[in-house]
Amino acid sequence: MTEMTPEVSFEPALKAAGDVTHFWRVPRYRGLGCLRATFRRHAYARHTHDTYAIAVILAGCETFFHRGEQHYAGPGSMAVVCPDEIHDGEPYGRGFVYRTCYPSQELMQEIAEDVAGRPLSRPPWFSRSVIPDPELAIKLAQLLHCLHQDPSRTSELEQDTRLISFLTQLIARWADLEGLPPVRYGSQGIMRVREYLDAHLAEEADLADLATMAGLSRSHFIRAFAKETGLTPHAYLIDRRFRAASRLLGQDRAPGDVAAACGFFDQSHLNRIFKARMGVTPGAYRVA
Numbered sequence: 001m002t003e004m005t006p007e008v009s010f011e012p013a014l015k016a017a018g019d020v021t022h023f024w025r026v027p028r029y030r031g032l033g034c035l036r037a038t039f040r041r042h043a044y045a046r047h048t049h050d051t052y053a054i055a056v057i058l059a060g061c062e063t064f065f066h067r068g069e070q071h072y073a074g075p076g077s078m079a080v081v082c083p084d085e086i087h088d089g090e091p092y093g094r095g096f097v098y099r100t101c102y103p104s105q106e107l108m109q110e111i112a113e114d115v116a117g118r119p120l121s122r123p124p125w126f127s128r129s130v131i132p133d134p135e136l137a138i139k140l141a142q143l144l145h146c147l148h149q150d151p152s153r154t155s156e157l158e159q160d161t162r163l164i165s166f167l168t169q170l171i172a173r174w175a176d177l178e179g180l181p182p183v184r185y186g187s188q189g190i191m192r193v194r195e196y197l198d199a200h201l202a203e204e205a206d207l208a209d210l211a212t213m214a215g216l217s218r219s220h221f222i223r224a225f226a227k228e229t230g231l232t233p234h235a236y237l238i239d240r241r242f243r244a245a246s247r248l249l250g251q252d253r254a255p256g257d258v259a260a261a262c263g264f265f266d267q268s269h270l271n272r273i274f275k276a277r278m279g280v281t282p283g284a285y286r287v288a
Helices: 012-016 105-116 134-148 156-174 188-199 207-214 218-229 233-250 255-262 267-278 282-287
Strands: 020-026 032-039 044-047 053-066 069-073 078-081 087-102
Touching: 020 134, 020 282, 032 134, 044 233, 044 267, 053 134, 069 078, 078 134, 087 134, 105 156, 134 156, 188 207, 188 218, 188 233, 207 218, 218 233, 233 255, 233 267, 233 282, 255 267, 255 282, 267 282
Parallel strands: none
Antiparallel strands: 020 032, 032 087, 044 087, 053 069, 053 078, 053 087
């Protein structure tokens, strides 16, 4: 496997705890985000992404909640989370070292259509949370190492070749291009609440009003919402604010402005929420 070089941590507090992170972005691949990390203590809060999250474990073991079950990923395996899927992650045992990329739905569908040789109605779906494919795991590690290198030591042609080759093989071997992923959201009342929260991210929400919107009592509403979405109404709103903040930071908006636009109490609140879900601060994510 390609030898990895040490990273400089964006997070002094994480480094003191033995955690090291580095996030960067490759704009020409539809804003592809990439993360190199060593985590011994850091635990992700449950959250979702607009994008896929595809990780390779280089050492140690990561455990994560996904699709209602607890999973374990060790060296030579890959963890795959599709867009909008709730997940978390933390070290199992003494910690883990991993590399992650966050390809957009548009990029993944583009590659999937090349694989299928025809237009597809939706992006690819992966039925497995942990993929035991050491050959592809090595290719993902090598790809992210190549994308992280100084431009004087690699070329865009090499990077493009590695990226397209990896995603093509991942989709061809492991993606489901025909079947539909399980549908979690069925109740029209809960859907109305979700659409309302999505449209009013910066506003405070009243539990009684949301329950009335769903046509349920407050206690029944909380249970029904969590059953259908996997999150409480408050956790769902925080997750949507996190995703909105990610998009704005990717557009080079200042963290203070993003905090106000997305309904966080202040920038410190945004920092806590964001780092718990992305592993890096909003400032580090913005400058990537």
